[in-house]
Amino acid sequence: MSTPQTIGQRDTLVPVSALNEFVYCPRRFYYQHYHDEMGTPYELVDGRSKHEKQSQRGGWITERYFRAAELSLHGKIDLIESDGDLLTPVERKRAESGQYFPSDEIQLAGYCMLLESAIEEPVNVGYIYLYKTDERYAIQITESHRETVRKIIDKIQSLSVDSIPPLTDNPKKCEACSAREYCMPAETARLEPEKARGTGWEGQI
Amino acid sequence: MKAPEGMFDESVIYVTKQGAQVQVDGGRIVIWDVDGDEGELASFPIEKLDTINVFGGVNFSTPFVARANEHGIVLNYFTQHGKYRGSFVPEKNTIAEVRRAQYDLSRERELDIARQMIAGKIRNARTLLSRKGVRGTDVLKDLGVRTESDATKDDLRGTEGEAAERYFQLLDETLADGWMFEKRTKRPPEDHINSLLSLTYVFMKNEVLSALRQYNLDPFLGVLHADRHGRPSLALDLQEEFRPIFCDAFVIRLVNRGVVNHDDFRKDNRLSDGAFKTYLEKFEDYMNEELTHPHFEYTVTRRKAVRQQAILLRKAITDELDEYHPLTFAR
Numbered sequence: 001m002s003t004p005q006t007i008g009q010r011d012t013l014v015p016v017s018a019l020n021e022f023v024y025c026p027r028r029f030y031y032q033h034y035h036d037e038m039g040t041p042y043e044l045v046d047g048r049s050k051h052e053k054q055s056q057r058g059g060w061i062t063e064r065y066f067r068a069a070e071l072s073l074h075g076k077i078d079l080i081e082s083d084g085d086l087l088t089p090v091e092r093k094r095a096e097s098g099q100y101f102p103s104d105e106i107q108l109a110g111y112c113m114l115l116e117s118a119i120e121e122p123v124n125v126g127y128i129y130l131y132k133t134d135e136r137y138a139i140q141i142t143e144s145h146r147e148t149v150r151k152i153i154d155k156i157q158s159l160s161v162d163s164i165p166p167l168t169d170n171p172k173k174c175e176a177c178s179a180r181e182y183c184m185p186a187e188t189a190r191l192e193p194e195k196a197r198g199t200g201w202e203g204q205i
Numbered sequence: 206m207k208a209p210e211g212m213f214d215e216s217v218i219y220v221t222k223q224g225a226q227v228q229v230d231g232g233r234i235v236i237w238d239v240d241g242d243e244g245e246l247a248s249f250p251i252e253k254l255d256t257i258n259v260f261g262g263v264n265f266s267t268p269f270v271a272r273a274n275e276h277g278i279v280l281n282y283f284t285q286h287g288k289y290r291g292s293f294v295p296e297k298n299t300i301a302e303v304r305r306a307q308y309d310l311s312r313e314r315e316l317d318i319a320r321q322m323i324a325g326k327i328r329n330a331r332t333l334l335s336r337k338g339v340r341g342t343d344v345l346k347d348l349g350v351r352t353e354s355d356a357t358k359d360d361l362r363g364t365e366g367e368a369a370e371r372y373f374q375l376l377d378e379t380l381a382d383g384w385m386f387e388k389r390t391k392r393p394p395e396d397h398i399n400s401l402l403s404l405t406y407v408f409m410k411n412e413v414l415s416a417l418r419q420y421n422l423d424p425f426l427g428v429l430h431a432d433r434h435g436r437p438s439l440a441l442d443l444q445e446e447f448r449p450i451f452c453d454a455f456v457i458r459l460v461n462r463g464v465v466n467h468d469d470f471r472k473d474n475r476l477s478d479g480a481f482k483t484y485l486e487k488f489e490d491y492m493n494e495e496l497t498h499p500h501f502e503y504t505v506t507r508r509k510a511v512r513q514q515a516i517l518l519r520k521a522i523t524d525e526l527d528e529y530h531p532l533t534f535a536r
Contacts, residue, residue, distance in 0.1 A: 034302045035421075161302050164525050182420075182516060186206050187501055191517075191530050205206065 013067060014153050016075030016110035022152055023103035026165035028179045034161050035182075059083060068117040072153050077111050081127070088125055089115055095130040100137065104128055106152065109145035167199040208503035217256040217415060217492075217508065219485055220263045222246055223285070227257065228266045239264070254278055256415040260485075261285030279418055281411055286475055287404055287485075289411070294418065303421045306523045310428070316358060318442075318521055318529040319429035323365045324352040325446035325531025330372040332534045333449045337379040337457070344371050358429060365445075376453065381461040393474065397467060400474040401459060405452040406444070408488055412508065413440045413447070416515035422522065443518060446531045451507055455491050459484070499534050 022029045059082050067074035079090040089111040093100055108126040116123040129136045159165075167185045174180050189196035189205050196202045220227065224240025234254060236246040251272060258281045259265075265273075265280065273280060273295060280293035310318075327349040331342045348368040355361040369389075377386040386398045394400040414437055417424040427438025429445075459465045464487060469480035476484055492508040505513070514532050521529040 162524075164523075184513075184516065184520075187513075187517075188520075188526065190206070190500065192526055192528075195526070 013069070013072055013074040014156050016073060016107055016114060018156060019110045019149060019152050020103045020107040022156055023106050025168045025173055025177065026155070026159075027167060027183060028177055029156075030159065030165050031179050031182060033159070061087075066114040066118050068114055071113055071117060071150075072157065073110060073114055073149075075110065075114060077115065080115070087115060087119060087123065088127060089123070090127040090129055090136075092129045092131065095132045098130065098133050100128045100130060105139055105145065106148055108139055109141050109149050112141045113146060113149060167196055167201045169200040171200045171204055206501050206503050208498075208501075208505060216254055217258065217412070217489075218247075218249060218254060219258045219260070219489060221260045221285075221482060221485060223262045226264045226266060227259070227269050229269045229272050234269070234272075251276055251278075255419055256281065258283060258411065260287065279415055281414075285478070286481060287407065289407055292414075303519065303523060304423060307423055307426060310522060315428040316355075316361065318518070319358065319361055320352050320355065321529040321531050322429065322442055322445050323361055323368075324349050325533045326365070326448060327352070327368045327372075328531075328533045328535070329446055329448075329450035330368065332536060333454055334372070334375055334379065336536075339375050339378045341375060361429065372449065379457050379461075383467070384460050395474070397465075397470050397474060398456065398460070400470065400476070401456045401465065402453065404476070404484070405456055405488070406448065409447055409452050409511075410437065410440050410444055412492065412511050413444045413515070416512045417443065417518075419512065420515045420519045422515065422519055443514060446514070446533065447511060450532075450534055451491075451511075455488070458491075459487065499532070500530070 018029065021032065061080040061082060063076060063078060064080060065074070065076045077089045078092060081088045081090055089108065091104060091108045091111065093104055105128070108128060112123040112126045124141050126139050126141060127136050128139060167183075167188065168174060171185065174183070174185050177183070185196075185201050186205060189201045193202075193205075196204075220236055222236070222238060224238065225246060226237050226239040228235045228237055229251065230248070232251050233248045234251050234257075235248045238244060238246055255277065256279050257273075260283045262285070270280075270293070272278075273293065275295075277295045279295065282290040282292065284290060327345055331345045331349070334342050334345075345368055348364050348371070351364050352361060355364055373386070373389050380386060380398070384398060385396075387396070389402070390396070390399045391403055394403045414424050417440055422439060424437040424440045425435075426432060427442050430436070430438035430441045432438050464483065465476070465480060469477055469483075471477055475481075492511075493506050495504045495506050496510070497503070498505045498510060510532055517526065517530050520526040
């Protein structure tokens with residue numbers, strides 16, 4: 001048998017939105033990519049045809065697609081604020097809970113890295129805007145953010161269909177997860193307890 | 206444990222009204238009485254359905270079929286009397302990685318899965334008999350144990366055959382006065398009980414087919430039933446564990462509660478039109494009836510329990526679980 005295909009071989013670039021999905025739960029991400037088990041199929045954001053006609057009004061650039069082969073990253077930035085020479089990506093979140101998550105910061109860091117590769121200037125700040133509270137947070141993108149982004153890209157690229165990621169370390173995430181019915185975390189912990197060992201589901205039943 | 210939400214509610218619908226047409230109206234599926242003057246018979250949100258079963262003279266509008274394809278809705282065609290005629294299967298119904306895992310299954314792994322299914326069937330046969338107060342099931346117990354040491358599929362088929370023979374010998378004792386089960390006959394069923402059993406097996410096979418397709422398994426490639434052109438072997442395999450505890454139990458309930466009488470049958474042992482309609486309603490109620498899941502301890506409908514088994518089978522096939530865990534009721 002040939003070596004199993006990895007996502008890295010299939011799509012050489014990782015979409016920025018995948019960083020957020022992977023941080024939320026690698027297993028959910030696996031189902032989405034290999035088993036189409038999310039209700040709606042995952043679609044690659046490919047801006048070359050669809051997203052090229054960006055509009056520019058006042059100090060905003062919307063729907064701009066970027067790709068950076070050297071980062072193995074691509075994606076569409078919904079909103080970029082421009083203030084003179086300064087460009088700052090904005091990631092808008094519905095955030096019913098009224099707060100944003102570390103995974104949102106990672107996604108924003110991915111956009112900043114994409115943008116700086118495109119304009120060849122450092123982009124060290126991004127904004128997270130929450131609809132729910134109409135609040136905007138300035139996020140300082142640190143070297144630790146960048147390192148995390150690079151690590152996650154590596155993990156995503158080496159993901160293979162033959163190695164399913166373990167159950168989540170935080171069962172609370174399962175409550176709102178649309179893949180739960182297929183993933184069956186609690187059921188797996190009960191039927192084959194060794195599969196839950198070392199995960200957040202160990203000892204939950 | 207809390208049951209996961211969603212997805213399977215109302216996922217299967219039956220259309221028996223002759224002359225009805227299935228149409229789309231925005232995001233909804235509408236059943237319309239085209240020939241008569243009853244107008245809208247029913248409507249359902251499109252994203253909730255995955256299977257539509259139609260009986261006899263029921264039509265689909267062309268826009269509906271396009272939408273069914275898009276949304277992954279399977280259409281099953283039956284004659285007015287419930288004989289299966291064929292299916293429309295949406296094109297996106299394949300996920301290469303799952304199919305590859307299914308086709309790559311080794312003989313030993315197939316045997317492992319089949320063993321679990323047959324052991325589950327025998328366990329459930331014993332449970333049904335004991336729920337009905339029938340004694341003399343020790344042979345079944347022994348045969349259940351024997352599945353573990355069956356080294357080939359043929360051995361396993363032999364064990365299954367012996368168990369079925371023993372089980373059907375005892376089934377007669379579960380029936381109310383006026384009903385008799387002598388032996389299992391098919392094509393054609395030679396008496397009313399066999400006719401009801403056959404009909405129910407067809408309906409359950411269809412539930413299982415829908416479930417397998419929902420999870421992108423190939424229903425025609427079996428682990429125990431021999432592959433034969435046009436035979437949904439994997440559906441028949443997965444159906445085994447449900448036969449006693451769901452199908453036979455349903456038939457026993459129908460006759461013992463007097464829902465179906467001998468007068469409801471025609472000369473050829475088929476149900477009369479009116480009785481068939483009652484049968485369909487009862488089957489649908491039965492599949493939507495809730496029970497406490499024996500392994501997970503939350504409440505599920507029978508339909509959901511069947512679909513979960515398709516998921517568990519897929520997880521066994523894709524190596525996400527080490528073995529197949531059949532749906533077994535110990536009591």
